[in-house]
Amino acid sequence: MSKLLIVAFQPSDIAQLSGFAKKLGLPFDILLLTGSPAQGYGANRLFVGSLPELPPADALAKAVQPIAANYTHIASVSSMSSKDSLARLAGLLDAAMVTDVLDLESPTVFKRPMVAGSIVATVEVLAFPVVLTVRPAGFGTTDPGGMVEQTPATLTLEGRASRLSATSRGGSRPDLGQASVVVSGGRPLKDAATFENVIGGLADALGGAVGATRAAVDSGIAPNELQVGQTGKIVAPDLYIAAGISGSTQHMAGIKDSKVIVAINKDPDAPIFEAADFGLVADLFDAIPEFRAAIGK
Template identity: 70%
Template sequence: MSKLLLIAYDPADGLQGAGFAQKLGLPFDLLCLTGVAPTDVGAERALSAGLDEVPPADALASGLSGVAGGYTHLAAVSAMRSKDVLARLAGLLDAAMVTDVIAIESPSVFKRPIVAGSIIATVEVLATPVVLTVRPAAFGTPNLGGASVAESVALAGSGTAKRLSISARGGARPDLTQAKVVVSGGRPLKDAATFESVIGGLADALGGAAGATRAAVDSGIAPNELQVGQTGKIVAPELYIAAGVSGSTQHMAGIKDSKLIVAINKDPDAPIFDNADLGLVADLYDAIPEIRAKLGR
């Protein structure tokens, strides 16, 4: 019988993926790597691995391969961390993999964007197991209710890499891929200190995350992990504010699931205005302090 294992890094990740799991329509178990798996999302079993820290990708993939038996589908929310692990898991299981799923036609036919989102491919998987990463914004929030059986599960894997240290920038800001508000800045932010005070400051005032274009990252204005777009993170916030962002197809590929896109650009012909819900033709160094002053009031 077909069954899905939804793999989540933490409970919030599990809730995000559960919308997909419910739409797939197969019975599923939810495995939470850290924290306690939610029991009210319609999973048959809420499995908690109880890890304090997620191990490096090869060890985690090895551990997951040990619990993958019996599942025809294994899925996680699309993110850098899950793509790294699930690709290895697919290799270990000799399974087909479909990344960035945005729609389900049947348990073996999925839709995914290619060429920076300008083409939607329909992919049929001819064998099981199949490993999937899914874009949660495409599937909405799960229906809560019902009680799953809560169980602990041990992941015993071995890897060839050892994590020596881990560091995160951005302090207490929410994770970019899960934030309800994202404020992004582009090349005109000049340097890291300006980016942090102008973009970071507005993000903090709105309780959101800071993001950046690749041009800003390549110029050393913003850290690599803040890059949004085709080769960065895919975001889907309620509100996306792009300040000094031209609106390249590669950047737009990462933000098109945002509910409301607000662009601040001093060039009225900037391409971002073609895709923004609200546009402000203004110098960001005038507009953002003014917005912050109004928010303060």
């Protein structure tokens, strides 16, 4: 019988994948890797991994394999970490893999972006199991439901690599790939201090994450892990604020699933205005302090 396992890297992944699970229409269980669960969203069972932190991808894939082997469908929220680990899991399970699922027609037919999002491909899976990474934006969330039966999961961590240390550069800001608000800045931000002050300041005022264009990253204005786009992170927040960003195809490929895009650009002909829901033709160094003052009120 077909059955789905949601591999949740953190508790918020469960809500994010609830709409996908509902549309897939299969009975499902959840494996929560880190953190404490809140609600079950219609799952039958919840395996609680209680990992203090995420291990390297090869160790995680091996640890998840014995549980995942009992399912036809294994799915996670699309992120750098999930693609890293789940690709290895697919290899261990000899499974098909479909990444960045945007929508589905049936438990075997999925839609995913290709060529930096300019094409949406419909792909059919011919054999099970299938490992999926899902972009949740198009699926919505369902009613949280009540608590479900919880079972401690035995995750044995053995891999060819071990992490010696990890340094977070994101501070207390939400994860870029999961945040409901993202404020991104581009080339005109001048230097790292200005970027942090202007873009970071607005993001903090809104409780959001910070993103950047490749031009900003390449110029040393923003750290590499903040790059959004075709060769950076894919984001799908409720609100994406793009300040001093021209709107290249490569950048837009990473933000097109955002619910509302607000663009601030001093050039009224900037391509970003074609995709933006709200556009402000202004100098960002005037507009953002005004905006922050208004938030303060």
